[in-house]
Amino acid sequence: MTLDELSKLSGLTKSYVSKLERGVSVPSISTAMKLAESLKLTVSQLLGQEEYENAVSVVRKDERRSFMRAGSRSGYDYELLAAKKFKSMEPFIMKPPLQFQDKRVFAHDGEELIFVLSGRIEVELSGKVTLLNPGDCIYFDAHLPHRTRSTGTKNATVLVVISGEQRKADYE
Secondary structure, three states, X not given: OOHHHHHHHHOOOHHHHHXXXXXXXXXXXXXXXXXXXHOOOOHHXXXXXXXXXXXXXXXXXXXXXXXXXXXXXXXXXXXXXXXXOOOOEEEEEEEOOOOOOOOOOEOOOOEEEEEEEEOEEEEEEOOEEEXXXXXOEEEEEOOOOEEEEEEOOOOOEEEEEEEOOOOHHHOO
């Protein structure tokens, strides 16, 4: 597939797709989901996760691949938790940045669940801020503009699960 074709399918600019291909830029989760959908892959497959012969995916703690580097433009750090094509959810461990890097918010297909494992986070969802502590959970329609940051002195650790299913009936 050419850069032009992938750009048209994903809705991303050709220059940005080129930067991603060369490793000059690191995509947000919503961008990775657009690329994966355009290529008919899961985000795990896009990032080169190994496929298994059966319907079970085991990823050991020391085998998790980092999806975004800490200190990247957005400041988010993700680790993939499952690597099967059959799955309809994308589970990640995320460490949100301490400060928002800019005014950018994210929106993508499906639904999203965020469960706080450690630390505290602030979730901005359609302009409304919700503070969450360890053990707290938020579940929302991922089409809504959202972003997350850690509060306090160190990055929180959260479980994020994004469904790959688009609920077309709700938006038609």
